[in-house]
Amino acid sequence: MPETVTDPNKIKLLDAALPNVAFDGWSPATFQAAIAQTGISADQARVLFPRGAVDMAVLFHREGDRAMVQALRTEDLSALRFRDKIARALRLRLDLVADKEAVRRGTALFALPHLAADGARLIWGTADAIWTALGDTSDDVNWYTKRATLSGVWASVVLYWLGDQSEGHGDTDAFIDRRIGEVMQIEKFKAQVNGNRLLAPLTGPLNRLLGAIKAPGRVRDPNVPGLWRTGGDL
Template identity: 70%
Template structure:
């Protein structure tokens, strides 16, 4: 799904907040300092960010997704295998991060129980941005499984990267390759199961059931994640 452009004033608040995040985290103190630094009316700042610095932390994440999409424009898969193409996009997403400590603080913030749902949505959003940047055209249940799988991979990659002290993050590169290899093994196993004639009485009906699941329509109500269709189009 396209990432909508935020209000410029909200971006100003984010840029003013970042120097304080390493010291105060994504906290009320950081949000207050950002308001003072920008001179934005506090009432407008609260209208833009009802949850204060939490909304700025979410914006920091989605702006990283936007930067990744921009960096991927004009790139082509070339001779890369599809798994290598996905791994490349994950590396680009890491490369566009300009403040590692802000990511660390944000990871801790969205791990809190009352914000875990927001954290999951941000992970899903990154996975969706990556698949969209790669030109994914799936419109069935694969739309969901691709994003669910990549969300898990991305979450693990970020945690590893935050603790990686190797030169040029070479250990993170190797970790990405291992995680993608794990996913490919799962996909290979799924293909073997679907091709097994002994399992067809189970996989056949399940496949038809999954075929009724459709990806979200462009411009659909964001509260409705997808579309369920039984039988022919209506």
């Protein structure tokens, strides 16, 4: 989840950087151009963004998550099925992107081996933001599986959207519906397996083991999406 309040100077530098991203990517040149344009000192900029443009790309993604959460709070989703609420959240997240090329460049950046972990955390963070905004109350292994599944959906949706040239990204909307439909089929199959008495000798012990897994606690670690305890048993 995004931090509660973003330093205004971070936003100032990010806004100054974005016009250059299409040409230079999330690169040192983009970072230096933002510093020059804003007049913020290089030392202060380095304090705000220790890894330069890489941390700017992280902030760009997290600000998108923040905007999505705020938009969801104003939406009336009460008449929608839960799968449609998820689809709506994904569409909002894409619709709120002001610079598609910045996302494209960020996707390439976080595909680099040494930044892949950052990319995975950002994808997970978006999934966590959606589930939390929609009121997820799971406190067991489902907390993890929901976010892991939605992370996979979100990652594939972004890649499809980046190449979508259809009017109003209508093809992406259809792709979202298909991906969520596929996930629902998997969930239906899992329910059938768990409900099969013949498989109970196998599924019973596994379900008991999984039932011992608990969701994170209520104290947030700012470096990890989700909620975490500061001590004691998880």
